[in-house]
Amino acid sequence: MKKLFPIILFSSFLFFQYSCKPDPTLEATTDVELVFKGKYADEVLMINTVYDYDGSPIRFDQFNFYISNVVLVKEIVGNPEETELLEIDFVDLSFKPADITDATKGFVITAPNIPVGEYSGIKINLGVASDLNKTSWEDYGTGHPLRKPGHFWSAWESFIFSKTEAKIDIDSDGSFSHKLAYHTGSDAAYRTKFFAKDITLDEDATSSILFTVDAKMMFDEIDVMTETGTHNINDMDLVNEVMDNLQEKALAIE
């Protein structure tokens, strides 16, 4: 029995030694935060807050958009390898003035369990990908980002990809009577934005990727005096202009 004791002790040591080591087949992961900060030129964006639009007061009622198939990319040249962060989500930058702390902090979407490592860029699609855009808001359960009856347009058979609603006090008389309601949608409005950027995900810390979205740039090169709304499938030219602005001018990575 005395001879058996060291064997049992040694076996136990080996067992604990190996059982405590991480499984080398399991990939180390971490959480990634996508932080979207709304702004109007250099100011924090909030609804019902007055900003300057070419000399006229402007204020926003809402500003939001869908993002789809967001992926981290390894190797820009050759064969890029993509790691999915999320399939679909809704970025709502319609913060109220009472929520200025949240507005300053930004709208945060967390993608859990993303493999750690070095990435060379991030790809964001703006709008709802065509496979999901074939569905309707009623197809989704409570809490899903697509379960928004106010963001589906049955006549378009499309989700509303983005809503930019604002009012301008053209005469600076206190009456915000000039109304802008740019609603975009349909597969043709879908846009892809790629940001080349070294992104390192460490195992021990949540990583944040910061974006800014400048609401003022949504109107760039659009005659807001005459082009006041996009609700109709026949407004596709304007829809495309708005989505181009979101893709090329409003959305940036820090």
Added chain:
Amino acid sequence: MNKIYFLFFFIFLSILSCGNDDTPEECGITGDLSDIPYNPQNYTITKPDGFPEMFIPADNPMTVEGIELGRHLFFDPILSADSTMSCVSCHFPSLSFTDGVATSTGIDGISGTRSSMSLLNIGYVEKGLFWDGRSNTLEEQALVPIEDPIELHDTWENVESKLKDHPSYPEMFREAFGIEDRSEITKELAAKAMAQFERTLISSNSKYDKVIFQGQAAFTDSEDRGMRMYTDAQGGLPDAECAHCHALHLGTSDDFFNNGLDSVGSLTEFMDLGLGGVTQDTFDNGKFRAPTLRNIALTAPYMHDGRFETLEEVIDFYNESPNHENSSNVDVNIRPLELTDQQKQDLVNFLHTLTDTVFTKNPAFQSPF
């Protein structure tokens, strides 16, 4: 013999000691219910075409027994202080669960300030119930009218006592929720039962449903024009801007808006703050829930205060939108529509296609008494 007299005297004293202010336990309203079978049958909501799955809270699954108890409570004046009014007093099935008057009157003859809301498809509401969104769930909502001084004006403590002391409710609570003793009847269980009943109030048999989903009917030319203006479906007709707040197929975007009803100098001047009274955010003042437009032809008068008697008046109001520039939080889609008389009539005709009398006559939604 003296012992028998003493026993009667003791029982007599116990009865006398049960005043209105006593709790049921003090009054001795107890009673074992465990001999009554508890075998609740699951109730599955059939999803109509074009409808989402209804969210059912995990702690209040739908059962046949729970719904039946909820229906009894909904129609029973036992919920009011003087036993004269019940939920149905302001929510008639024949009027799509509204009451046909601008503002409802409670048991004390006090008139409220808001119109009774339709309960049609109420189970699909996820963003705050009541005109001002003050309750997050049907279970929360069902608790409110009982103690509201301008509604049923009772106390839940008293209602619980009445239910515990009732000849049939303890058995129904047992069958629905498996309580062991009548003393376990609570306002929370009563609210759960009423919420279950309300979740069954589904309307999906209108002409609109028959045209869009069932292929059993066709719109008239006028109705078709009305729908295309409602949804801004096609060029050549004006955009009536309806679907922003009343998205189809449920007829509501499940959200709150200032539709420019009132002319105010500032956001603090609304007579009724609506959502702002709940959120305490002035930007929400004057915003009210956009109700479903299903069965809208049966739910006059209209708006949160019942100010419009007819659908024609409502369409005229939106066509003019006299206050669209008046306050900073009027929705951007509220603007003069410049509709012709024919176009306004087309819209009204389309709204009538949302009428569902199969729903209003459904025997499962009528009084069990």
